[in-house]
Amino acid sequence: MRLSADVCVVGAGAGGAVVAAELAEGGADVVLLDRGPRHNPDDLTARPPEMLARLYRDGGQTVTLGSPPVGLPLGSGLGGTTLVNSGTCFRTPPAVLARWAREHGLELDGGVLDPCFERVERALSVGPVTPELAGRNAEVARRGAAALGWSHGYIARNARGCVGSGVCAYGCPASAKQHVGITYVPRAEAAGARVLTGAAVERIAVAGGRARGVEGLRTGRRRVALAIDAPLVVVAAGTVETPLLLARSGLGAASGQLGRNLSLHPATAAFARMDEVVDMARGVPQSLYVDEFAADGIMLEGIAGPPAHAALALPLTGAAHAEAMADYRRLAQFGLMVSDSSRGSVRSVAGRPLVRYDLCDADLARFRTGLARLRELFETAGARAVHLPLPAGVEPRRARRRDLKLMAFHPLGTARADASAERGVVDGDLAVHGVDGVHVADGSVVPSSLGVNPQITIMALATRLALGLLAT
Ligand SMILES: Cc1cc2nc3c(=O)[nH]c(=O)nc-3n(C[C@H](O)[C@H](O)[C@H](O)COP(=O)(O)OP(=O)(O)OC[C@H]3O[C@@H](n4cnc5c(N)ncnc54)[C@H](O)[C@@H]3O)c2cc1C
Secondary structure (H helix, E strand, O other): OEEEOOEEEEOOOHHHHHHHHHHHHOOOOEEEEOOOOOOOHHHOOOOHHHHHHHHEHHHHOOEOEOOOOEEOOOEOOOOHHHHOOOOEOOOOOHHHHHHHHHHHOOOOOOOOOHHHHHHHHHHOOEEEOOHHHHHHHHHHHHHHHHHHOOOEEEOEEEEOOOOOOOOHHHOOOOOOEOOOOOOHHHHHHHOOOEEEOOEEEEEEEEEOOEEEEEEEEEOOOOOEEEEEEOOEEEEOOOOOOHHHHHHHOOOOOOOOOOOOOEEOOEEEEEEEEOOOOOOOOOOOOOOEEEOOOHHHOEEEEEOOOOHHHHHHHOOOOHHHHHHHHHOHHHEEEEEEEEOOOOOEEEEEEOOEEEEEOOOOHHHHHHHHHHHHHHHHHHHHOOOOEEEOOOOOOOOHHHOOHHHOOEEEOOOEOOOOEOOOOOOOOEOOOOEEOOOEOEEEOOHHHOOOOOOOOOHHHHHHHHHHHHHHHHHO
């Protein structure tokens, strides 16, 4: 299969779908490729075990190697990881943008990104969740935070017509979550972009120092070789895959930073046994944040789900697990995310990504504090018992790395942006240093952890890239 276009975009997630739609609507002839399938909204059953297998890469069982291992789930299909995300939308904190200006020479502070954020927020119908929709799980945490005098608030989300199905991470069965697979991808198609699923890009073709297109494989009833001829390639395969694709293509390695500087926002969650009926899956799972400790790199955010979700996450075993699950209606859950100083790496082993990540002392200390805070939050809210994600008898302040049960949802940084070709893989305009016509627009360019969920940061950067390309 051979096609030609003005631009080939690789990956239809947060970054790629936005670039493809903006470029196509601006008049460019775009081909958008994604390795995953197109999911029919009617097939989203809201049952976690089924949806994990279908919507996530490797059934959601991807994990980092290191101390401790960290579960690192990634979405698969049109929409990328936005298909399975919680819909939380925070703009990049100004202090982070100011740090990037100082440390990476990126001119993104001082309101430069504001018009892009506004454009993204309009496209995704971003607005605050109402207390009713937030549900009783959020109410438990809100009550605790209010009594403790901790700063907190309802989260802004990309949702329209949300009925609080409580399964954002397993594919919204009401198509209320405005993920890019049902917003930007259809917009790209309406503007004439050709969207190919099952299209795995193997390498970017380069000749004479500039992009010529991409090569890969299209799977379906038959496997066919795929080639797209295009003078402009935008790589948006995500933080785990993008550095591998660039490396396979012999690009982006000059700075020595490709595949390095991986931040994760490692996270964990605690459960509480309440006297009241909580029904945690009724309402929006991630609807409340507590940012009292954000300056210390600790953000508390909601998490919840139906019984199959709780059963997987509940840090109990045997009879205690069975007894707590029998009392599911009175279970509450809340999460904790660390703005990490630890840095990991991604490299290819036998053609698959191997992610290395070790938690540093500073982040271990953040988890110790954060877990103690989570317990305080629940106890103040009236919990009968709190189940922390630690082995029995281990107190938060004594927790060791291997005691922590971590997951991470926000990998960033493996093709980081830096104005200097010696320090970054892409420049401030997201162009890969040392080659013409190759840009990156996904989490991999984000040079540090943000302290907040990253999807609209990635989308705003992608918007800026697309508008910049259209202007040249
Ligand atoms: C459970 C969960 C909840 C989350 N909740 C939130 C939230 O509430 N708010 C928030 O801001 N963020 C959230 N996130 C994170 C957010 O969704 C991601 O940061 C964001 O989607 C990353 O965007 P991306 O463009 O870098 O990659 P992705 O969105 O992952 O897209 C990458 C795409 O590239 C495709 N691809 C990969 N390799 C190739 C290849 N070789 N050829 C072709 N295609 C390829 C993949 O199939 C995928 O579709 C969550 C993540 C998870 C897992």
